[in-house]
Amino acid sequence: MSGTPRETGTTAGPTFIRPRVPEAQWNDWRWHMRRRITNIEKARQWINVSPDEEKAIAGVAGRYRWSITPYYASLMDPDDPLCPVRQQAVPATGELVEFSGAEVDPVGxxxxxxxxxxxxxxxxxxxxxxxxxxxxxxxxxxxxxxxxxxxxxxxxxxxxxxxxxxxxxxxxxxxxxxxxxxxxxxxxxxxxxxxxxxxxxxxxxxxxxxxxxxxxxxxxxxxxxxxxxxxxxxxxxxxxxxxxxxxxxxxxxxxxxxxxxxxxxxxxxxxxxxxxxxxxxxxxxxxxxxxxxxxxxxxxxxxxxxxxxxxxxxxxxxxxxxxxxxxxxxxxxxxxxxxxxxxxxxxxxxIAQPYFTPTPDGLLLRNYRGQQMAVDGAVHPITESDAR
CATH class of the missing domain: 3.20.20.70 (Aldolase class I)
Known part of the structure; x- marks a missing residue:
């Protein structure tokens, strides 16, 4: 990696890497927007670009936009392509693979x-x-x-x-x-x-x-x-x-x-x-x-x-x-x-699985431990006509 000098620090939990810039600049969202990472040369200032990432960045050129704010880049593990932040932001070869049933607008x-x-x-x-x-x-x-x-x-x-x-x-x-x-x-x-x-x-x-x-x-x-x-x-x-x-x-x-x-x-x-x-x-x-x-x-x-x-x-x-x-x-x-x-x-x-199963006599319930109990329909009516 080369380019902007950086320092390593910690937040409340994860490790982060950030450039040595004045605090006022780092806290200015417009500064980050002007300095978004949009090409492989800038990406190399933050991460060791893997061969697959390099291939993907070349592959998406002219098809898919990509950009990363310096702040979000500071959360990326520079050495691990499987970093969960890095995977959400850096193009991947999977984007260029055709999958069965895929649509550009599946939600309508x-x-x-x-x-x-x-x-x-x-x-x-x-x-x-x-x-x-x-x-x-x-x-x-x-x-x-x-x-x-x-x-x-x-x-x-x-x-x-x-x-x-x-x-x-x-x-x-x-x-x-x-x-x-x-x-x-x-x-x-x-x-x-x-x-x-x-x-x-x-x-x-x-x-x-x-x-x-x-x-x-x-x-x-x-x-x-x-x-x-x-x-x-x-x-x-x-x-x-x-x-x-x-x-x-x-x-x-x-x-x-x-x-x-x-x-x-x-x-x-x-x-x-x-x-x-x-x-x-x-x-x-x-x-x-x-x-x-x-x-x-x-x-x-x-x-x-x-x-x-x-x-x-x-x-x-x-x-x-x-x-x-x-x-x-x-x-x-x-x-x-x-x-x-x-x-x-x-x-x-x-689409979560239900925690109950209707039975002829009422409901069969289960809890998060897998324990089960039956609820009688006479105690807890299942249909409105059964209610008293």
């Missing part, structure tokens, strides 16, 4: 798109695809075609165009009470542009909740400034969901970013993706969930990795997901157990 965003940005899949809520841009182009992104594919987009018109049509659609459908800003990453926009969008939504009487889906608390927590949080707090209720996939991502900076959000009244939830070779074991997932609770982030979903073109190599079996859910239930506090879901064109489908 383009099918349910009503305007340039609004996707209306559920009765009372919509997502608004604010941007294609991200600080780090996660290699496992379910919208890889929209965010990462050089020639791909879900937008009908230019991203920089007016939001009037999108806001008008939401206003004309008063059943919409919940709007999720996503992308890409909405926090890629400056505060002023973001406030313009949120204030436009808040001017619609039927919109009760504004949510933001962002990975900035993980990929570049310096973006979560007091100024941003103060702006968001003017438009409550605002909720934020982020995307920690591995305990190594829970650093002092990330913890501080979450704390700033919470102190401004913004609840923080987490949506983890089950990823082969990154978090597909009980011990890692249990540690991740308990660490999230420690920093006051509520585990929300555990997504089964979608069979997305360029992403399929991260998929596990559903059976592996069941194994992990069984290893969480009963072993950590109940609200620390996420809901295991498969996202499809007909919506998010919970």
């Amino acid at each position: 965003d383009t099918f349910y798109r009503k305007t340039n940005r609004v996707v209306h899949k559920y009765p009372d809520r919509v997502i608004m695809l604010v941007t294609e841009a991200c600080p780090v182009y996660c290699r496992h992104c379910t919208r890889k075609f929209h965010t990462t594919d050089v020639n791909g987009t879900y937008f009908r018109d230019d991203e920089g165009g007016s939001f009037d049509e999108d806001l008008r659609y939401i206003a004309e459908h008063p059943e919409i009470r919940d709007v999720l800003l996503t992308g890409g990453d909405p926090l890629s926009y400056q505060d002023g542009k973001l406030e313009e969008i949120i204030s436009g939504l808040r001017a619609i009487p039927s919109v009760e909740i504004v949510r933001i889906g962002t990975r900035f608390p993980v990929l570049l927590p310096q973006r979560i400034t007091d100024e941003l949080c103060a702006m968001l707090s003017r438009y409550h209720p605002v909720w934020l969901n982020t995307h920690f996939n591995h305990p190594k991502e829970i650093t002092e900076e990330a913890t501080a970013a979450v704390d700033r959000l919470l102190r401004h009244g913004i609840p923080v939830g987490n949506q983890t993706v089950l990823l082969r070779g990154i978090n597909d074991d009980v011990a890692t997932m249990r540690t991740l969930m308990t660490e999230l609770l420690r920093i006051r982030v509520r585990p929300y979903y555990l997504y089964h990795c979608d069979n997305v073109t360029g992403v399929s190599h991260f998929m596990t079996s559903v059976e592996k997901g069941w194994e992990i859910m069984e290893g969480l239930q009963g072993h950590i506090t109940g609200f620390g157990v996420p809901q295991y879901v498969l996202t499809t064109k007909i919506g998010k489908i919970p």
Whole structure:
């Protein structure tokens, strides 16, 4: 490795490597955005690029974007290509392999798109695809075609165009009470542009909740400034969901970013993706969930990795997901157990194994230890007609 002088230190848990730059620069999210790693020469300043990574970087050229913030690069193990942070950020040869059944849009965003940005899949809520841009182009992104594919987009018109049509659609459908800003990453926009969008939504009487889906608390927590949080707090209720996939991502900076959000009244939830070779074991997932609770982030979903073109190599079996859910239930506090879901064109489908089996006489229950007990239907009626 060569280039920027670096120093090794520790956060609350993982080892990190960071350049010797003034603290003011390291804490400035714009500094990181200007210095993102986008080519192999810059990558070599942070990691010993493996032959497979070198091949992948060459292979994705002209097809898939990639970039890594210096902050997120500082969490990568420079010598281990299997580092869970490194695998999420550095291109891999698996992205270029064709997998059976893979699609660019397996969840149906383009099918349910009503305007340039609004996707209306559920009765009372919509997502608004604010941007294609991200600080780090996660290699496992379910919208890889929209965010990462050089020639791909879900937008009908230019991203920089007016939001009037999108806001008008939401206003004309008063059943919409919940709007999720996503992308890409909405926090890629400056505060002023973001406030313009949120204030436009808040001017619609039927919109009760504004949510933001962002990975900035993980990929570049310096973006979560007091100024941003103060702006968001003017438009409550605002909720934020982020995307920690591995305990190594829970650093002092990330913890501080979450704390700033919470102190401004913004609840923080987490949506983890089950990823082969990154978090597909009980011990890692249990540690991740308990660490999230420690920093006051509520585990929300555990997504089964979608069979997305360029992403399929991260998929596990559903059976592996069941194994992990069984290893969480009963072993950590109940609200620390996420809901295991498969996202499809007909919506998010919970796919955790049930803890009960209907019988002619009632229910057969089991607990996390595998112990069983029968519940008589006369004591706990199974159908409403049986209730007294």
